[in-house]
Amino acid sequence: MSSFGADLSSLNWMATRLDAALGWARKFSIFQYPFVTACCGMEYMATATSHYDMDRFGAGFPRFSPRQADVLFVVGTVSHKIAPVLKRVYDQMTEPKWVVAFGVCTCTGGFYDNYATVRGIDTIIPVDIYIPGCPPRPENVLDGLIKLQEKIAQGARVTVPQGSSARPADFETPHTPETHL
């Protein structure tokens, strides 16, 4: 045991390298859960084809059980009716987990400002990467995926206290369409 105490410094060195190794391994083994609700799903499928080849980034294998996935792709408009389902799917995923908002509808609600639509999924669950576009091009998606990989490799994880909003401050501008009329 005395030799163990003498090697504490090397153990510390090992711990940091382990984090880096874990991040490197995780970022190339993204098991994604596609929560596809709307037309963005077509572009999501286009991204998964061999032409764009999502598998280059280790994200080619979707898991259709949230318990086996670690990245939640929310693709398409989320209505108030399905919002509890999305929250439940997110809660069922095991840590560590990340969330990608795919398309403007998931980022901000898009042009749907009505009784039925959630104005951005970040009002319900924390979001790591926003991919805007209606729908986003596959290149745009891959760009977001690379940014997510960087985030995973750094070990960054969304830690939002329960009850507070995960929405970035940029999105908190008041929405007043009446001024245009």
Add this chain to the structure above:
Amino acid sequence: MDSEQQAVPLIMRVQQRFPQWVIASHQYRGQETVLIHREGFLEMAQFLRDDPGMAFDFLMDTSCVDYLKFGKIQSSSPTLTTPSPLPYYMKPKPLTQTWTRLVSNDEYRFDVVYHFYSSIHNHRLRVKVPLRAAESNIPSVSGLWATANWFEREIWDMFGIRFTGHPNLKRILMYEGFEGHPLRKDYPVRKRQPLIGPVN
């Protein structure tokens, strides 16, 4: 069915059969429309389905229109003289493009619209049933056309029209606990009723 009966327009045949129920009818580019009172609607629907000259075996669509603010200028709504940064396709249109409805908008708030198709005779008929706001209920035709079941649930959900005799009249699009009927013109535009999350 002989050919001379084929030549008689559908709206004329309906008019001759139910003169006491038909309010008005018109024809535009081969599209025939008949307006009928609610009291005679179920009888006419049975006739449309079972009469060999009609034989409407397919209810293509059922919808509803709320005429609460139709043709009325709102004080807050934009006019042609309001300076507007909107593009041309979003600018308000002049009121000359409105059309007449054949019944009073003040008396009859809703129109329930049925689109019938006969795959035997390959003809179509549109039936409109005006409804007053105070008594916004209409007999269900889900016993005649099974497809009316979900159409009528959708209209109940969106407009709050009650279909008497419907086997399962509950919301189909919105969730249980949603208050009001969102496609009514007096539903507040800004009203939000989320199940979870903030009201935004």
